[in-house]
Amino acid sequence: MSQTFRQLLKQLIDVPDETIDVFEGYGVKKSAHKNEMVFAADSAPFSKLFFLEKGLLRAYRIIDGEDISFYFFTPGEFAVDYESYLRESTSQLFFEAVLDSAYLEFDKADINFLYQEYPKFERVGRLMAEKAYLSATERVKQFQAAPLGARYQKLLERAPELFQQVPQYHIASYLGVKPQSLSRLRAKLLGKIY
Amino acid sequence: MSQTFRQLLKQLIDVPDETIDVFEGYGVKKSAHKNEMVFAADSAPFSKLFFLEKGLLRAYRIIDGEDISFYFFTPGEFAVDYESYLRESTSQLFFEAVLDSAYLEFDKADINFLYQEYPKFERVGRLMAEKAYLSATERVKQFQAAPLGARYQKLLERAPELFQQVPQYHIASYLGVKPQSLSRLRAKLLGKIY
DNA sequence: CCTACTTCTTCACCTAGGTGAATGAAAAGA
DNA sequence: TCTTTTCATTCACCTAGGTGAAGAAGTAGG
Numbered sequence: 001m002s003q004t005f006r007q008l009l010k011q012l013i014d015v016p017d018e019t020i021d022v023f024e025g026y027g028v029k030k031s032a033h034k035n036e037m038v039f040a041a042d043s044a045p046f047s048k049l050f051f052l053e054k055g056l057l058r059a060y061r062i063i064d065g066e067d068i069s070f071y072f073f074t075p076g077e078f079a080v081d082y083e084s085y086l087r088e089s090t091s092q093l094f095f096e097a098v099l100d101s102a103y104l105e106f107d108k109a110d111i112n113f114l115y116q117e118y119p120k121f122e123r124v125g126r127l128m129a130e131k132a133y134l135s136a137t138e139r140v141k142q143f144q145a146a147p148l149g150a151r152y153q154k155l156l157e158r159a160p161e162l163f164q165q166v167p168q169y170h171i172a173s174y175l176g177v178k179p180q181s182l183s184r185l186r187a188k189l190l191g192k193i194y
Numbered sequence: 195m196s197q198t199f200r201q202l203l204k205q206l207i208d209v210p211d212e213t214i215d216v217f218e219g220y221g222v223k224k225s226a227h228k229n230e231m232v233f234a235a236d237s238a239p240f241s242k243l244f245f246l247e248k249g250l251l252r253a254y255r256i257i258d259g260e261d262i263s264f265y266f267f268t269p270g271e272f273a274v275d276y277e278s279y280l281r282e283s284t285s286q287l288f289f290e291a292v293l294d295s296a297y298l299e300f301d302k303a304d305i306n307f308l309y310q311e312y313p314k315f316e317r318v319g320r321l322m323a324e325k326a327y328l329s330a331t332e333r334v335k336q337f338q339a340a341p342l343g344a345r346y347q348k349l350l351e352r353a354p355e356l357f358q359q360v361p362q363y364h365i366a367s368y369l370g371v372k373p374q375s376l377s378r379l380r381a382k383l384l385g386k387i388y
Numbered sequence: 389c390c391t392a393c394t395t396c397t398t399c400a401c402c403t404a405g406g407t408g409a410a411t412g413a414a415a416a417g418a
Numbered sequence: 419t420c421t422t423t424t425c426a427t428t429c430a431c432c433t434a435g436g437t438g439a440a441g442a443a444g445t446a447g448g
Contacts (some may be wrong), residue, residue, distance in 0.1 A: 083331065122319075133326050138277075143337035182427090184405080354407060361395065372435075393447095394443100398442100403441075412427080
C-alpha cells in the first residue's frame with residue numbers, strides 16, 4: 001500500500017485513515033512520461049479523477065486555435081475537469097504530463113458509489129471542491145484588480161518550481177497574456193529597456 | 195415553514211426533503227433594505243452562510259481603495275466568503291443588499307454540527323462548493339482568453355436583469371475594467387464613434 | 389422648487405498589452 | 419556531428435484599456 005497517497009491526502013484534508021484506505025482501494029496506479037497526454041478532450045464527459053503523486057500535470061483548453069493553460073497540478077492535488085465531471089458535458093480540457101508523473105486514477109462511478117455507501121466520504125468531496133474553489137477565486141480576484149506584474153509575482157511565490165519546469169509560453173497563457181508580453185515584463189523586471 | 199427555501203434549494207441540488215427541513219430549522223429569517231450592509235469585513239472570520247430568498251446581494255472588496263465587485267448573488271444562491279469561512283482568516287468581503295432582500299442566515303457552528311450529526315448533509319455542502327467552483331472557473335477562463343466585449347455579452351446573457359438593477363460602475367469592476375471603459379464599449383456597440 | 393449628489397458619458401492623452409516578423413540560442417533528431 | 423525544430427527575445431507598430439477632467443442627466447433631500 002502506497003504511503004504517498006495517504007501522506008499527501010492528509011496534508012490536504014483531515015479525514016480518518018480508514019476512509020483514506022477505502023478510497024485508495026478504488027484507485028488504479030498509472031504513470032506518464034514527460035509530454036505524454038493523460039487525457040484528451042473528446043465527445044465524452046470527463047468521468048475520471050486523477051490524484052497526482054509525483055511529477056507535474058498541465059490542463060489546457062484550445063480556444064480560437066490557441067493553447068490556453070488552465071492549471072498546473074502539483075503532487076497532492078486532484079486533477080479533474082470539474083465542469084465536465086459535474087455537468088456530464090463534453091470535456092474541453094486536455095491533460096498532459098509536463099514531467100514524468102505518477103498518479104492514481106479513479107472512476108466517477110466508483111466515487112459515486114463511495115458517496116452512497118460511505119456518507120462520511122462526502123466530506124472528501126466537499127473539501128476537495130472547496131479547495132479548488134479557493135484557488136479559482138484567488139485568480140478571479142487577481143484578474144479583476146492586479147496588473148500582469150503582480151500576477152506574475154504571485155505565481156512566482158506560490159510555485160517557483162514552475163518556472164524551471166514549464167515553457168514560458170504556457171505560463172503566459174496561464175496569466176492571460178501572450179508570450180511576448182511576458183518576455184517584455186521579464187526584461188522590465190531586469191531593468192532592461194527596449 | 196417557508197416554501198421558498200425548499201423550492202429554491204431543490205432547483206439547486208438534489209437532496210431529500212427531510213434533509214432540507216432539518217437544514218431550514220437552523221436558519222434565521224432576515225431582511226435588508228436597498229443599499230443596506232448585510233455583512234461588513236472586519237477582523238473576525240466570516241462564520242455565516244446566507245441563503246438568498248428574494249432580492250439581490252453584492253459582494254465586494256476594497257482593493258487599493260477601490261470598490262471591486264466580486265459577485266452578484268441572485269435568489270437561490272448561498273452567499274458566503276468561502277475563503278474566510280474555510281480558512282478562518284480575516285474576511286475581506288463586504289456584502290450589501292442592492293435591492294430589498296430576504297435571506298436565511300445560518301451559523302457556521304450549526305453547519306458543522308449538521309455535518310457531524312447527519313453525514314448525508316455533507317452532500318449539501320459538497321454540491322454548494324462544486325457549484326461555486328464552476329462559476330469561478332468560468333470567469334477565470336473568460337479573463338484568460340475573452341476580451342472585454344465577450345465578457346460583457348456573457349454577463350448580459352447570464353443575468354440581463356443585473357443591468358437594470360446595478361450601477362454600471364459595479365458591473366465594470368466585476369468585469370475587471372474601469373467605468374469609463376465599459377461606457378466606451380457600450381458606445382462602440384451602439385455604433386457610435388468618439 | 390431648488391440644490392447637491394450620483395451616475396454616466398465624452399474627451400485628450402498615456403500606458404499596457406497584442407501582432408507579426410526577425411534573430412539567436414538551445415534542444416532534439418537523424 | 420550536422421540539421422531541424424522549439425523557444426525566448428527583441429523590435430516597430432497598433433489597439434485596448436487606464437487616467438483625469440469636464441459636462442449632462444437623473445435623483446434625493448431640504
